[in-house]
Amino acid sequence: MKRIAFLLTASAAAIAAPAMAQQTPAEMQAELEELRNRVQTLETLVERLTQDQSRTAAQAAEAGQAAAAAQASAEQTAATVAAAPEVSFGAAARASDDNGWSFQPFGRLQYDFAHVGEPDGIADPGLGFSNELRRGRVGVQGDIPGGFGYKLEVDFADNDVAVTDAIITYETGDFDFTVGQHNNFQGLEELTSSRFTSFMERAAFTDAFNFERRVGASVGYAAGDVRVNAGVFTDDIDALTDDGNNGHSIDGRIVFSPQVGDTQLHFGANAHWRELAELRDVSVNPGARYRQRPFVHTTDTRFIDTAGLAVQEETSFGLEAAVISGRFHAVAEGHWLTAELANAADPTFFGGYVEAGVFLTGDRRGYRGGRFDRTRPNSPVGEGGIGAIQFNVRYDYLDLSDAGVMGGRQNLIGASLIWTPIDYARISINYGRAEYNDTPIPGLIDNDFGVDVFGLRTEVDF
Known part of the structure; x- marks a missing residue:
């Protein structure tokens, strides 16, 4: 410058x-x-x-x-x-990051309304009209780096808090490992979520034989059309709060599910052995009781019931078969349970069902991982359609009488109409005609009778 x-x-x-x-x-x-x-x-x-x-x-x-x-x-x-993942709800309610962590909230609400007929000579407040919050569940699940995962779900129905699933998982290749409270591989319908079943309640034998989630460790293998699961279990979380409940079991299931063209096939078998070790002193606490409600859960009435039995061990096995072809599906299961009694002959009880269903709309029943899965309407409400409409019929049989034990028999014919307006909502109407024989209800002149049962469920899940 x-x-x-x-x-x-x-x-x-x-x-x-x-x-x-x-x-x-x-x-x-x-x-x-x-x-x-x-x-x-x-x-x-x-x-x-x-x-x-x-x-x-x-x-x-x-x-x-x-x-x-x-x-x-x-x-x-x-x-x-x-x-920092953003949490959303709906079909993609999973937040994740680049480090392998994910977090997904989920839940369901199911309200049931029902009417159970009143047989002559039976005065029971559980008969007639009844209703309940069948399930009110919330939970979280997700992935953890290294192949690990988690799931925790609790149910608030019956004004109580109960843990359903509480597990830690690990996956590597074709194998997965699970530790915590989870299902014991009892059969196709028992492992199918209540969100996707054809009727409001599962087949009679599933409750009668005391199928439930228990705490244990299991391993699964899945490759191609074959799935194998096996595990060792103790008791459910609530029962484990009692120091005397130290029963244990071994459970397993194998499934072959090939797809031939547009047709999905399913063949399976499961087996179970359980020792009720905490109940060896049968004079203080008989080991097990087998009984079932009439088609719906809103009532506590049981027309078939073995009462308490001094069961030391249980051995059971089941067979499964199903087919999904276009709008049509069919499924059948049978399960046999032998109870080893401390002071009497060992009875064998049997339960099973045969079911068929068809969509009146152009939809198809879902299937994934060796069980039935969600139905997703091709034309949901809100997008110019009416959703999916499905009609099902079922024959359900349960026999709790054998070797001197007279728990009664049930023959039931049922029908259901399910409307799925969107992926995450359903309304179902059920009707069942149940015939009972040799029922153990005291004071009856005739232990053979029939009842009509009606049910309605509204539900949403996320």
Whole structure:
């Protein structure tokens, strides 16, 4: 900038020199004074320009540093946002991050309304109209880095809090390992979620034979069309609060589920052995009781019931078969349970069912992982359709009488109509005609009778 000032001064002098040569000394003096003032003004302007340029360079440097800091901050914020998953609900209610963690909330609500006929000679407050919150469950599940996972679900029905599933899992290749409270591989319908069953309640033998989740450890293998599960179990979480409940069992199941064209096939078998070790003193606490409600759960009435038996061990096995072809499905199961009694002959009880169903709309029953799965309407309500409508019929048989034990027999023919307006909501209407023989209800003149049962369920899940 000093060089610029010098050049400006020299240029001004060169321009003024010819004119000054023709002037008097006084005029020249005045002219030189004016020229000096102009040069001084130019120098002042040059100095200001130099200062402005320096200030601009400093500001540019500061701006560059600020921009770099802002970019680093933005990158850090982006990384933080990526590491903090957003939780959503619905079909994709799973939040996850790049490190292998995920978190998915889920739940279901099922309200039941029912009417159970009143046979002659039986006065029971559980008959007639009844209703209940059948299931009110919430839970979370997800993945943990390294192939691990978790699931915790609790049920608030009956104004009580009960743990259903509480597990830690590990997957590697074709194998998965599970520790905690979970199902014991008792059969197709028992392992199918209540959200996807064809009737409000499962087949009679599943409750009668005391199928339930228990605490244990299991391993599963799945490759192609074959699935194998096996495990060792103790008792359910609630029962384990009693120090005397130290029973244990070995359970297993194998499934072959090939798909032939558009047809899904299912063939399975399961086996179970359980020692009720906590009940060896049968004089204090008889080991087991086998009984069942009439088609719905809203009543506590049981028309067939073995009462308490001094059971030391249980051995049971079941067979499964199913087919899904287009809108049609059919399924059949049978289960045999032998109870080893401490002081009597060992009875063998049997239960089983045969079912067929068809969608009146162009939909198909879901199937996945060796069990029935969600039905997803092709034309749901809200998208110009009416959802999925399914009609099912079933024959359900249960025999609790053998080897001197007279628990009674049930023959039931049932029908259900299920409307699934969207993926996560269902309304179902059930009707069943149950015929009972040799019922153990005291005081009856005729132990053979029939009842009509109606049921309605509304449900949503997420």
